[in-house]
Amino acid sequence: MKHEIGDIIQIHCYKHNGKIHRIWEESMVLEETDDYIICGNYKTKVIENDGRSHRTKEPAIVFFYKHNWFNIIAQFKDFGLFYYCNIASPYVYDENTIKYIDYDLDLRVFPDGGYRVLDRNEYKYHKKIMNYSSDLDLVINNELENLINMKKENKGPFDVKFLEKYLNKYQKMLNSK
DSSP, rough: OOOOOTEEEEEEOOOSOEEEEEEEEEEEEEEEEHHHHHHHESSEEETTTTOOEEEOOOEEEEEEEESEEEEEEEEEEEEEEEEEEEEEEEEEEEEEEEEEEEEEEEEEOOOTOEEEEOOOOHHHHHHEEEEEEEHHHHHHHHHHHHHHHHHHHTTTSSSHHHHHHHHHHHHHHHHHO
């Protein structure tokens, strides 16, 4: 099913064991192709697996992929552009919701272009207790390398001009509500 630009959808993040990890209550569809869907959100309610909730503090443009094992969140903070990239299964769409499995490893990209891989210990722990297969481990590590190379080459969401196009589109759509 293709979405209309401006549709409001939810995002559900799961862990490998099938348990819900996090829910974003609202995200606006900005574009959808055969390979990805791009959404925007701002001050959206996020519900954690323990029931706590908070609202996002800055506008974000989020890229979900149908064939890549990662998603990318560009966060427009007052003190610069940050990226939070999740190593995660390709998304599926079900009941007005984007759904994916989070595989712990994250890539954090800072405004100066530097980056850091986060949560390696969490990944090792979950790999053991949730029995990630060796094939899955290979895919996850290869996709982490692909994501890092994408960042180094400033491709896709890491191309600021490409990204700003979607931020401007999102802001115009919010202002027209």
